[in-house]
Amino acid sequence: MIKVITYGTYDLLHEGHINLLRRAKELGDYLIVGVTSDSFDRGRGKLNVRNNVLERVDAVKATGYADEIIIEDYVGQKIDDIQKFGIDIFAIGSDWKGKFEYLNEYCKVVYLPRTEGISSTMLRAKTTTDINIGIIGTGRIAGRFISESKYVSGVEVTSVYNPKLSEANVFSEKFAVKGRYDDIDSFLEKVDAVYIASPHLTHYGYIKQALLFGKHVLCEIPMVLRGDEAKELYELARKKNLVLLEASKTAFSPAWNHLQVLVKSGVIGDVIDVKASLSKLVSGDVRELDANQAGGSMTELSSFPLMSIVKLLGMDYAELNFHSKIVNGVDVFTRGVINYDNATSSITLGLGVKTEGNLVISGTKGYVLVPSPWWLTNYFEVRYEDQNLNQKYFYAWQGEGLRYEIQEFASMIVQGRISSYKLSWIESVTIAGIIEEYIKGDRTKILK
Ligand code: C2G
Numbered sequence: 001m002i003k004v005i006t007y008g009t010y011d012l013l014h015e016g017h018i019n020l021l022r023r024a025k026e027l028g029d030y031l032i033v034g035v036t037s038d039s040f041d042r043g044r045g046k047l048n049v050r051n052n053v054l055e056r057v058d059a060v061k062a063t064g065y066a067d068e069i070i071i072e073d074y075v076g077q078k079i080d081d082i083q084k085f086g087i088d089i090f091a092i093g094s095d096w097k098g099k100f101e102y103l104n105e106y107c108k109v110v111y112l113p114r115t116e117g118i119s120s121t122m123l124r125a126k127t128t129t130d131i132n133i134g135i136i137g138t139g140r141i142a143g144r145f146i147s148e149s150k151y152v153s154g155v156e157v158t159s160v161y162n163p164k165l166s167e168a169n170v171f172s173e174k175f176a177v178k179g180r181y182d183d184i185d186s187f188l189e190k191v192d193a194v195y196i197a198s199p200h201l202t203h204y205g206y207i208k209q210a211l212l213f214g215k216h217v218l219c220e221i222p223m224v225l226r227g228d229e230a231k232e233l234y235e236l237a238r239k240k241n242l243v244l245l246e247a248s249k250t251a252f253s254p255a256w257n258h259l260q261v262l263v264k265s266g267v268i269g270d271v272i273d274v275k276a277s278l279s280k281l282v283s284g285d286v287r288e289l290d291a292n293q294a295g296g297s298m299t300e301l302s303s304f305p306l307m308s309i310v311k312l313l314g315m316d317y318a319e320l321n322f323h324s325k326i327v328n329g330v331d332v333f334t335r336g337v338i339n340y341d342n343a344t345s346s347i348t349l350g351l352g353v354k355t356e357g358n359l360v361i362s363g364t365k366g367y368v369l370v371p372s373p374w375w376l377t378n379y380f381e382v383r384y385e386d387q388n389l390n391q392k393y394f395y396a397w398q399g400e401g402l403r404y405e406i407q408e409f410a411s412m413i414v415q416g417r418i419s420s421y422k423l424s425w426i427e428s429v430t431i432a433g434i435i436e437e438y439i440k441g442d443r444t445k446i447l448k
Pocket of ligand 1: 007008009010011016017019020036072091092093094095096113114115116117118119120
């Protein structure tokens with residue numbers, strides 16, 4: 001019996017896939033089809049897959065050509081599969097010509113003709129028209145957003161707004177963005193959605209204006225500095241059936257998502273403590289140290305640490321307290337303790353104090369260590385008393401890492417889904433509420 005294997009994503013299964021599967025089956029007597037897992041595809045940069053793995057498996061099954069379907073989940077699996085299943089022929093479309101020569105050592109490699117004129121990419125493009133995004137603010141992160149948006153299909157940055165037209169012009173030249181505006185209403189008229197990357201204190205006003213104008217909003221961290229403001233804005237978004245998402249990039253990254261599901265599934269037992277640190281030394285005349293622009297460690301740096309705590313321990317904290325070192329009216333160092341009835345947590349933040357920026361999640365059976373810089377999670381370890389049980393997990397943190405939040409934002413818009421489990425509105429409100437408690441000052445001791 002001749003056994004054949006082939007692999008693919010098979011997103012929006014089409015005639016090209018069906019031809020390929022038929023030809024692969026004709027090469028032998030038994031066809032195994034490897035369908036890529038969602039996380040494997042994300043890892044190799046395929047961010048725009050529409051059908052989930054179960055839908056894609058069902059679609060392959062429905063063709064009737066596969067005698068067996070397996071899931072492809074890691075790099076190198078093809079060699080394992082070929083040996084495990086005693087494969088005679090590895091077949092793949094001709095677009096991969098030359099890429100799988102290394103498998104010749106294990107079986108025969110056959111490149112089958114690719115069906116011209118059809119692809120998943122084309123079908124994806126047909127089912128959506130591009131979401132036209134405008135950027136408010138022209139700082140460093142706005143530039144990164146443009147390069148990252150190129151990795152997400154179905155979105156296009158078409159306009160930029162800055163109250164100073166000269167700055168909008170410079171940005172628009174540099175990043176080849178057509179529309180440039182200093183009038184917010186004309187800008188909002190031209191776009192479907194906005195990405196807000198302006199100074200903290202302007203977020204509330206811009207979000208509200210954009211939502212009232214009927215536009216979806218992705219807003220940089222910290223979205224706002226008060227819980228009631230956050231709640232009001234999410235309620236407005238919901239009333240208008242619009243997406244409002246806080247761009248807490250770590251929350252959308254594949255590694256962070258995997259870490260969370262591992263912890264939730266109990267690999268370290270019950271979580272008893274979360275400790276998150278982040279420091280970035282800055283000096284001089286910068287926004288981060290300017291009290292008039294809501295500078296300070298808590299407003300600048302707490303979003304990721306608070307996100308991790310709220311995601312892992314929930315929103316019902318029982319007790320909050322802070323210690324800060326203040327210089328020129330801003331906290332250059334803050335340590336916050338957020339206690340729950342069944343767990344403790346702490347954040348350590350520094351703009352004028354340097355510390356190890358890691359994340360440690362302690363549980364009754366073991367702990368997770370995410371080394372610095374943990375907010376760009378690409379590697380973490382699950383550690384136990386018995387070191388032989390330790391596990392290391394590696395991921396690609398692609399580019400600047402903004403593509404994951406852009407992808408989630410775009411898919412929420414396309415699917416008409418106004419809530420994201422990756423960072424829900426109530427989690428975002430809770431984070432803003434903790435920042436607000438800090439700013440009020442009643443729970444803060446000032447270090448001498
Ligand atoms: N295909 C085809 N004709 C098309 C489109 C795709 O013959 N018009 C073939 C591809 O060459 C591939 C299979 O259909 O053999 C699945 O294609 P995709 O779903 O795009 O999957 P791909 O990214 O090629 O995954 O480990 C994964 C594999 O390496 C291939």
